[in-house]
Amino acid sequence: MQQVCILGATGSIGESTLDVISRHPDLYSVFALTTNTRVEKLVAQAKICRPKFLVVADPEKYLQAKQLASDAGLDAEILSGPKALAEVAAHTQTDIVMAAIVGAAGLQPTLAAVKSSKRVLLANKESLVMSGELFMQAVRDHNAILLPVDSEHNAIFQSLPLDYQYGDLDSAGISKILLTGSGGPFLRTPMDELNLVTPEQACAHPNWDMGRKISVDSATMMNKGLEYIEARWLFGLQCDDIQVVLHPQSVIHSMVQYRDGSVIAQMGNPDMRTPIAHCLAFPNRIEAGVSPLDFSSLADFTFAQPDFARYPNLRVAIQACKEGQSATTCLNAANEIAVEAFLNSQIEYTDIVRVNEQTLAQIESRPLNEIEHVLALDVEARVIAKNIVNRIS
Numbered sequence: 001m002q003q004v005c006i007l008g009a010t011g012s013i014g015e016s017t018l019d020v021i022s023r024h025p026d027l028y029s030v031f032a033l034t035t036n037t038r039v040e041k042l043v044a045q046a047k048i049c050r051p052k053f054l055v056v057a058d059p060e061k062y063l064q065a066k067q068l069a070s071d072a073g074l075d076a077e078i079l080s081g082p083k084a085l086a087e088v089a090a091h092t093q094t095d096i097v098m099a100a101i102v103g104a105a106g107l108q109p110t111l112a113a114v115k116s117s118k119r120v121l122l123a124n125k126e127s128l129v130m131s132g133e134l135f136m137q138a139v140r141d142h143n144a145i146l147l148p149v150d151s152e153h154n155a156i157f158q159s160l161p162l163d164y165q166y167g168d169l170d171s172a173g174i175s176k177i178l179l180t181g182s183g184g185p186f187l188r189t190p191m192d193e194l195n196l197v198t199p200e201q202a203c204a205h206p207n208w209d210m211g212r213k214i215s216v217d218s219a220t221m222m223n224k225g226l227e228y229i230e231a232r233w234l235f236g237l238q239c240d241d242i243q244v245v246l247h248p249q250s251v252i253h254s255m256v257q258y259r260d261g262s263v264i265a266q267m268g269n270p271d272m273r274t275p276i277a278h279c280l281a282f283p284n285r286i287e288a289g290v291s292p293l294d295f296s297s298l299a300d301f302t303f304a305q306p307d308f309a310r311y312p313n314l315r316v317a318i319q320a321c322k323e324g325q326s327a328t329t330c331l332n333a334a335n336e337i338a339v340e341a342f343l344n345s346q347i348e349y350t351d352i353v354r355v356n357e358q359t360l361a362q363i364e365s366r367p368l369n370e371i372e373h374v375l376a377l378d379v380e381a382r383v384i385a386k387n388i389v390n391r392i393s
């Protein structure tokens with residue numbers, strides 16, 4: 001029986017993880033659930049899966065969580081504050097950690113899981129965008145098992161040879177990693193109307209049901225940019241090894257192209273329970289609750305090159321990937337601020353890229369040799385991005 005700690009249990013990935021686990025009570029048991037502020041939902045989840053620990057990252061919600069848990073007759077221990085996230089992730093009884101907190105807040109607890117040599121199921125792409133080199137070094141130093149939940153990276157992982165060695169594309173005969181993206185809800189919106197799109201429209205993804213931050217990133221294709229950076233670190237690639245391909249139907253989740261002309265793709269209905277189940281059970285396969293792909297009902301199956309005029313954030317992210325770790329850390333921070341400002345209707349959709357570019361322009365590249373340097377730069381970039389937001393809005 002594997003004990004699972006779900007960081008970010010109340011989010012979209014957290015819920016899908018609980019759904020998969022509930023189908024396999026003989027294999028997995030929930031050890032800890034965490035949330036930032038959504039204590040009602042956390043307690044409702046705990047009533048069903050009976051974890052040993054509940055963590056509320058926001059200390060102001062601690063008393064409310066304690067009261068709700070006691071009213072529900074739960075005997076779970078309740079902890080609060082960001083440090084407690086790392087504690088449950090690194091706990092000796094935890095076997096598997098689902099890293100599904102959104103944003104930079106996920107970095108430290110995910111790294112704590114890595115440093116405790118856990119099996120880490122990585123949804124929080126921001127960890128790698130901010131600190132890829134240090135993070136992957138920690139994975140190697142501590143013999144952690146890192147498995148990609150992000151559907152594209154999971155697809156690439158499934159399409160690579162099983163004995164693929166980190167960074168060694170040559171020996172594996174690989175010529176390109178083809179990272180697919182749908183293009184989001186504004187694929188065909190007239191360019192001169194993009195400044196008018198609302199947060200609700202941006203969050204209405206045609207294929208995937210996700211949290212609000214990643215939904216906006218999917219609309220701008222910053223998500224694909226973050227995934228480009230994520231792929232670079234996860235698989236030890238050079239930036240030019242990766243090519244972004246538009247595939248609006250989201251049936252192929254990504255591909256690996258080999259020297260001999262073969263292309264191996266992973267396909268399936270767009271449902272995160274597939275990569276979650278794959279990571280939970282790897283190298284085995286378990287039921288995920290996902291309906292089988294029905295080829296007879298696939299109307300279209302199309303591909304295109306992404307247009308940087310429509311998706312300038314993708315260009316900015318690829319450029320940052322080439323510049324290095326400090327640029328990607330700044331970009332991640334600026335983008336979190338910009339997306340939040342857009343979701344709060346402070347800035348327009350087309351301002352997001354302005355905030356990102358202007359923040360990057362104001363910060364000089366620097367070496368980041370320790371995680372503390374990464375966190376300090378993250379804070380610095382947020383201050384600059386907030387000033388830019390205030391100027392624009």
Ligand code: NAD
Pocket residue numbers: 007008009010011012013014034035036037038057099100101102103105123124125126149150151208209210211212213214272
């Ligand atoms: P979400 O917004 O639905 O959920 C986020 C979770 O993080 C919630 O449980 C929330 O309580 C918690 N959280 C937020 N801020 C926090 C903080 N400061 N401290 C502690 N906890 C905090 O997000 P999601 O869509 O589930 O995405 C989670 C992560 O998975 C993101 O990094 C996203 O990029 C990645 N991801 C998501 C999908 C998807 O389909 N949803 C796909 C691929 C990757």
Ligand code: MG
Pocket residue numbers: 150151152227
């Ligand atoms: Mg993805």
